Amino acid sequence: MTSNRITPATGGPTLNDFTGDSFLRRAGRQLVVTLYGAMRVIRLYPPENEAVRNALDELATTARTILEKEGELECRASSEFIFVNSTRLRLDLDNYASFSQILSTLRACGVGSFRVLPEARSRDWLVFLSLLMAEAKAGNELTTGELLGKLEGAGVTSFDLGPQQHADDSDFQERAKEAAKRTYAQSVAVTRDVINSVRMGQAPSIRKIKRVVQGIVDQILNEETSLLGLTTIRDYDEYTFTHSVNVCIFSVALGRRLGLSKLQLYDLGLAALFHDLGKSRVPLSVLNKTDGLTDDDWRWLAAHPWLGVLALFHMRGQQELPYRAMVVAVEHHMKMDLTGYPKPIRPREQSIFSRIVAVADGFDAATSRRAYQTVPMSPAAVLAGMRDNPRRGMDPVVVKGFINLLGVFPVGTLVVLDTFELAIVHASNPVPEAMSRPIVRIVSDDRGNVLYPGNLVDLTEQGPSGGYKRTIIKTDTPERYGINVGDYFV
Numbered sequence: 001m002t003s004n005r006i007t008p009a010t011g012g013p014t015l016n017d018f019t020g021d022s023f024l025r026r027a028g029r030q031l032v033v034t035l036y037g038a039m040r041v042i043r044l045y046p047p048e049n050e051a052v053r054n055a056l057d058e059l060a061t062t063a064r065t066i067l068e069k070e071g072e073l074e075c076r077a078s079s080e081f082i083f084v085n086s087t088r089l090r091l092d093l094d095n096y097a098s099f100s101q102i103l104s105t106l107r108a109c110g111v112g113s114f115r116v117l118p119e120a121r122s123r124d125w126l127v128f129l130s131l132l133m134a135e136a137k138a139g140n141e142l143t144t145g146e147l148l149g150k151l152e153g154a155g156v157t158s159f160d161l162g163p164q165q166h167a168d169d170s171d172f173q174e175r176a177k178e179a180a181k182r183t184y185a186q187s188v189a190v191t192r193d194v195i196n197s198v199r200m201g202q203a204p205s206i207r208k209i210k211r212v213v214q215g216i217v218d219q220i221l222n223e224e225t226s227l228l229g230l231t232t233i234r235d236y237d238e239y240t241f242t243h244s245v246n247v248c249i250f251s252v253a254l255g256r257r258l259g260l261s262k263l264q265l266y267d268l269g270l271a272a273l274f275h276d277l278g279k280s281r282v283p284l285s286v287l288n289k290t291d292g293l294t295d296d297d298w299r300w301l302a303a304h305p306w307l308g309v310l311a312l313f314h315m316r317g318q319q320e321l322p323y324r325a326m327v328v329a330v331e332h333h334m335k336m337d338l339t340g341y342p343k344p345i346r347p348r349e350q351s352i353f354s355r356i357v358a359v360a361d362g363f364d365a366a367t368s369r370r371a372y373q374t375v376p377m378s379p380a381a382v383l384a385g386m387r388d389n390p391r392r393g394m395d396p397v398v399v400k401g402f403i404n405l406l407g408v409f410p411v412g413t414l415v416v417l418d419t420f421e422l423a424i425v426h427a428s429n430p431v432p433e434a435m436s437r438p439i440v441r442i443v444s445d446d447r448g449n450v451l452y453p454g455n456l457v458d459l460t461e462q463g464p465s466g467g468y469k470r471t472i473i474k475t476d477t478p479e480r481y482g483i484n485v486g487d488y489f490v
């Protein structure tokens with residue numbers, strides 16, 4: 001068995017055929033896979049075992065390939081991401097386990113980055129990884145200096161270690177946040193134009209809206225946390241437009257979790273953005289009513305699914321009709337058991353796109369403040385309802401995926417901590433076992449002083465004597481404390 005082959009023998013391109021960023025993304029991925037593979041076999045077998053030797057050789061070869069081409073190799077962990085020589089690696093479903101395993105091992109020993117020197121051999125990797133895994137398991141909080149000392153004691157000098165960086169001081173996150181804000185604002189503006197022109201009886205162009213959807217999909221494939229965070233703004237005056245954009249963001253992020261391809265995500269995003277297009281043909285006097293809806297008003301509202309199909313027929317500029325968007329428009333309130341509206345004439349099954357949009361729609365609608373809903377429900381309560389109440393008619397598998405995406409405590413939830421601090425959930429924890437320990441922003445100290453912008457903390461952080469530093473006791477409504485969640489995401 002050869003150990004220096006680093007790409008599968010498919011006759012396809014090898015790593016050396018790529019350059020720059022694309023080389024680093026591929027080689028970095030391979031590094032993560034081989035690193036994870038080596039950690040696994042080291043845990044299972046004694047060092048002299050052949051599987052261990054092969055895995056270490058493969059890892060050392062991958063590292064050397066990067067070093068030869070790039071002249072350096074630094075691997076850095078920053079909150080949920082792994083960077084190789086400042087190129088961020090893409091995280092997707094099939095490398096999720098390796099990513100989170102590596103991130104949690106590094107985090108547990110307080111290592112933020114490691115640099116590999118050209119002389120690193122298989123044995124050095126064995127010592128290095130065994131040490132990290134042992135320290136992580138023991139929960140020892142050594143400094144990087146102490147770790148380096150231990151390596152040196154074992155005769156290994158081919159690694160350099162850097163300390164952990166705080167989650168929010170990375171440049172990358174700032175840039176990602178800016179990009180997300182631009183995408184969001186632009187999406188709302190274009191959606192507003194389209195909905196208003198339908199309302200005025202014009203036929204809007206579909207081309208502009210397609211670009212918006214592409215922007216959202218690309219942003220989510222690149223870095224989803226920032227865009228998901230922006231859905232919490234939920235502007236009351238702009239509800240119609242922000243709702244469409246939010247449902248699009250949630251649907252695309254959810255579709256991605258469920259394994260849809262990029263092209264499918266474009267289709268899904270378009271359908272999600274247009275799911276309520278029919279409402280632009282419902283009189284504003286009905287949409288803006290706060291109470292006392294008459295039978296006629298209800299008839300108007302219940303007509304929006306098929307009014308949406310009609311509106312989609314009138315879109316300009318498409319080669320073909322947005323067929324899937326029409327299906328979603330008509331099906332998104334039907335429910336899995338078809339007890340919703342409109343009532344289908346023949347038996348049918350809600351399409352997967354419709355089931356995804358129904359979950360995204362149900363969540364955004366219930367957590368927003370609208371004309372007839374002055375106090376929205378807490379995001380956690382809404383998720384629990386969708387999961388546990390069969391009458392909501394949601395697809396359990398899709399709901400499960402959604403809870404996985406948002407965490408048990410979705411982004412934007414206000415939580416009370418056992419330290420008497422208040423915090424807002426910023427991102428779900430990248431480690432799957434830590435779903436109940438998200439990354440949060442502390443927005444009020446233990447005496448009730450409001451903090452702005454407030455620090456980000458990871459709830460898996462442990463104190464010097466073991467045990468978690470902070471734990472969520474319960475969720476609460478931000479209104480009770482005069483906190484506006486959206487302020488912390490702009």
Ligand SMILES: [Fe+2]
Pocket residue numbers: 275276304332333
């Ligand atoms: Fe709807």
Ligand SMILES: [Fe+2]
Pocket residue numbers: 243247275276361365
């Ligand atoms: Fe909706």
